[in-house]
Amino acid sequence: xxxxxKIRHFVWGEIPESKTERRLLLKIDWFILSYCCLMYFSNYLxxxxxxxxxxxxxxxxxNMHGTDxxxxxxxxxxxxxxxxxxxxxxxxxxxxxxxxxxxxxxxGVLTFCTSAAKTVQQIYAIRFFQGIxxxxxxxxxxxxxxxxxxxxxxGKRSGIFTSSGLAGTLFSGLLQAxxxxxxxxxxxxxxxxxxxxxxxxxxMPIALYGFLMFPDVPTTTKAFYLSDEERLISCERLxxxxxKDITHGHLSWSLIKRVVGNWRWYGCSLLxxxxxxxxxxxxxxxxxxxxxxxxxxTVPQIDNYPSGVTAFAIASTLxxxxxxxxxxxxxxxxxxxxxxxxxxxxxxxxxxxxxxxxARFFAWYLAxxxxxxxxxxFAWANQICADDHAERAVVLASMNMWNNxxxxxxxxxxxxxxxxxxxxxxxxxxxxxxxxxLLVTWFVWYMERREKRTREAxxxxxxxxxxxxxxxxxxxxxxEKSVASRRS
Numbered sequence: 001x002x003x004x005x006k007i008r009h010f011v012w013g014e015i016p017e018s019k020t021e022r023r024l025l026l027k028i029d030w031f032i033l034s035y036c037c038l039m040y041f042s043n044y045l046x047x048x049x050x051x052x053x054x055x056x057x058x059x060x061x062x063n064m065h066g067t068d069x070x071x072x073x074x075x076x077x078x079x080x081x082x083x084x085x086x087x088x089x090x091x092x093x094x095x096x097x098x099x100x101x102x103x104x105x106x107x108g109v110l111t112f113c114t115s116a117a118k119t120v121q122q123i124y125a126i127r128f129f130q131g132i133x134x135x136x137x138x139x140x141x142x143x144x145x146x147x148x149x150x151x152x153x154x155g156k157r158s159g160i161f162t163s164s165g166l167a168g169t170l171f172s173g174l175l176q177a178x179x180x181x182x183x184x185x186x187x188x189x190x191x192x193x194x195x196x197x198x199x200x201x202x203x204m205p206i207a208l209y210g211f212l213m214f215p216d217v218p219t220t221t222k223a224f225y226l227s228d229e230e231r232l233i234s235c236e237r238l239x240x241x242x243x244k245d246i247t248h249g250h251l252s253w254s255l256i257k258r259v260v261g262n263w264r265w266y267g268c269s270l271l272x273x274x275x276x277x278x279x280x281x282x283x284x285x286x287x288x289x290x291x292x293x294x295x296x297x298t299v300p301q302i303d304n305y306p307s308g309v310t311a312f313a314i315a316s317t318l319x320x321x322x323x324x325x326x327x328x329x330x331x332x333x334x335x336x337x338x339x340x341x342x343x344x345x346x347x348x349x350x351x352x353x354x355x356x357x358x359a360r361f362f363a364w365y366l367a368x369x370x371x372x373x374x375x376x377x378f379a380w381a382n383q384i385c386a387d388d389h390a391e392r393a394v395v396l397a398s399m400n401m402w403n404n405x406x407x408x409x410x411x412x413x414x415x416x417x418x419x420x421x422x423x424x425x426x427x428x429x430x431x432x433x434x435x436x437x438l439l440v441t442w443f444v445w446y447m448e449r450r451e452k453r454t455r456e457a458x459x460x461x462x463x464x465x466x467x468x469x470x471x472x473x474x475x476x477x478x479x480e481k482s483v484a485s486r487r488s
Contacts, residue, residue, distance in 0.1 A: 021237060024230045028148055028215065031225065033157060035210045036141045037164035039104055042203040043137045044168030045175075046111050046130070047076075049199055051285035052172055053192035055292050055302050056180050061190055062120045070412050073284070075124045077408040079131025081401055087136035088143060088397035092390065095220065096144060100136060101210035107133040108203035115189075115196035138165075139378075139396045146382035146392060147217045150238065151330050154382055158375035159321025163314045166371060169282070170310040177300040255390050263451075267444045268381045268395050269402045275336055275377060275437040276403035277410055278343050278370035280430065282309050284415045286423055287364040293421035308361070312368035320372040324379070332380035335372050336441040340434040342369035347430045350423075367430075373437075384448055 016022045054069050090099055110130045117123050145157050175195065184191030215223035218234040226234070259265045281287070287306040291297045297305070320335040349355055349363035381399060385392035414429040 016237075020229060021233055024226070024233055025153070027225060027230070028234070029157070031213050031215055031223070032144065032148060033160055035100075035206070035214050036144065036161055038206045039100060039210065040137055040141065040161060040165040041168040041171075042104070042199070042206055043107070043134050044165035045172050045202065046107065046134070046168075046196075046199050048169040048172035048285075049175075049195050050076075050127070051288060052303055053195055055285070055288050056192050056195075056299055057184075057190050058192045061192075062117070062123070064120050066418060067412060067416050068120050069417050070284075070415070072120070072123055072127055074408050074412060076127040076131040077404045079128040080135045081131075081404045081408065083132035083135035084139065084401040084404070085394065085397045088139050088393045090136075091140055091143060092393060095216050096140070097211065097214040097216050100140065100214065101207040103133045103136040104203060104207040104210065108200050108207065111196050111200040111203060115193040115200070135400075139400045142378040142382065142396050143393050144217065146386070146396075147389070148234065148238075151383050151386075152325055155321045155325035155330070155332070155376060155379045158379040158382075159317050162321075162371070162375040163317050166310050166314045166317065170307050170314070174304065174307060177303040180299055180303070255394065258388065258391050259394050262391070263447050264381075264384055264391070265395050265398060267440075267447050268377075268384065269398045271336075271437075271440050271444050272377050272381075272399040273402035273406050274433060274440050275339075275373050276400075277406060277433045278339060278373065278430065278437060280407075280411065280415060280426065280433075281343075281346070281364065281367040282313065282371065283407075284411050286415060286420075286426070289417060289420040290360075290364075290423070305361075306364070308365045309368040312365050313371035316369045316372035317375055321375045321379070324376055330383065332376040332383075333441050333445050335376040336437055339369045339371075339373045340437045340441075342366050343430055344434045347427045347434075351427050380444075384444075 016025055050072060051069075054064070058064070059069070087099075087103070107130050110126050110133070113126050114123065117126065141161055142158065145154060145161065149157055175198065179195050179198065180191035183189075183194040186194065189197075213223075213225075215221045215226065218231070218238065221231055221234070285306060287309055288302055291302045291305060316339070320338065324330060324332050324335060343366075346363040346367040349359055349366075355363070378396060378399070381395055382392065385395050410429075414426040415423060419425065
């Protein structure tokens with residue numbers, strides 16, 4: 001039994017002592033993770049489908065040239081940036097059960113519109129508004145996870161959530177290959193157009209599920225499947241962390257002062273702004289563009305072979321998230337070191353002019369390790385900002401926002417489609433990005449440790465004063481009792 005308990009602890013995190021809390025954790029795992037993962041799956045399915053559509057006929061049908069594909073991604077990123085912080089702040093005033101599905105319906109409708117686009121300019125407009133709607137998902141979910149889960153539970157759930165988006169990327173390539181093979185030309189529509197129709201069909205039922213089943217946050221939940229006792233426990237179990245603030249729904253102007261005057265916003269935002277660019281190989285489907293450029297591969301092969309990048313990304317994410325939760329310190333920084341080393345090695349292999357084909361495949365797949373940092377970086381930020389829910393919402397949104405600010409121009413400069421198949425500039429940029437990630441990781445680690453030491457010193461200094469005040473109140477109470485006794 002002890003061995004099984006240790007295995008369960010390693011795989012799933014801290015095990016609650018009471019049966020009621022274990023039942024509560026099982027329920028929120030099911031209803032929160034199932035919806036958030038399905039939502040993110042459909043989100044990434046849509047994003048990846050643009051890349052797969054591009055190499056599967058959209059480029060030729062819409063007469064795309066030069067960096068048109070990169071501009072589609074840049075315009076989507078601009079919409080994503082615009083919607084990031086407003087979407088996360090809306091979760092403070094509108095129930096997540098309403099806001100998440102509403103945004104999902106918006107991007108589902110726009111996905112259907114993509115299937116009917118006649119020009120690349122129409123794609124530009126659609127993708128901008130899709131970016132605004134889809135920006136609610138990633139950081140919004142990390143905010144929700146930080147509102148429900150303890151530090152020892154958070155990493156794995158963040159890893160599972162992040163992996164669901166990667167599963168969308170993995171499934172997108174397989175789906176495009178199947179659609180191209182079986183539906184291309186059906187009813188006069190190209191295979192890539194059917195891909196967006198199927199994507200929209202997948203999205204809508206998931207939104208309905210969210211309207212019906214999502215539990216909001218602990219202090220506002222009215223989920224029918226949670227008992228009154230479980231709702232109370234969902235709040236109390238987080239209140240055991242004295243630095244955790246679980247209140248919700250109150251915004252004030254003091255938030256600006258708290259955010260701007262604290263290192264957390266600067267440090268965490270810089271961390272993901274830099275480290276997020278290590279995902280550039282996968283997010284720009286460079287392997288797919290490389291396969292198309294060197295020739296000798298069929299359309300289904302070009303769609304399927306890059307799935308190995310995503311498969312390794314999922315494995316890295318889940319293993320790293322599980323490991324960081326299992327450690328007593330909940331340290332997240334080693335994951336960033338691991339992924340930085342992997343992308344440096346991958347870049348070095350691809351830069352070598354005489355690297356054989358098999359080694360290049362290995363390098364592209366190894367670069368999938370870069371996605372492991374998503375879950376752990378946001379779990380780390382949730383821990384750092386656990387004492388202020390509103391600040392946490394802004395910091396999480398800002399992290400992804402600044403990453404996308406960089407990502408809006410980064411692929412145009414370093415990964416233009418015209419650079420295929422070599423991408424020499426991008427490979428050197430990846431090496432520099434990995435080194436910068438290591439430096440910023442050290443900075444955040446140092447600042448977190450300094451803040452912790454300062455807080456502990458303040459608590460130790462305040463302890464004698466607290467004890468003295470307690471003694472005065474105690475002696476004062478005794479004196480009052482004596483006086484009252486004498487008067488009687």
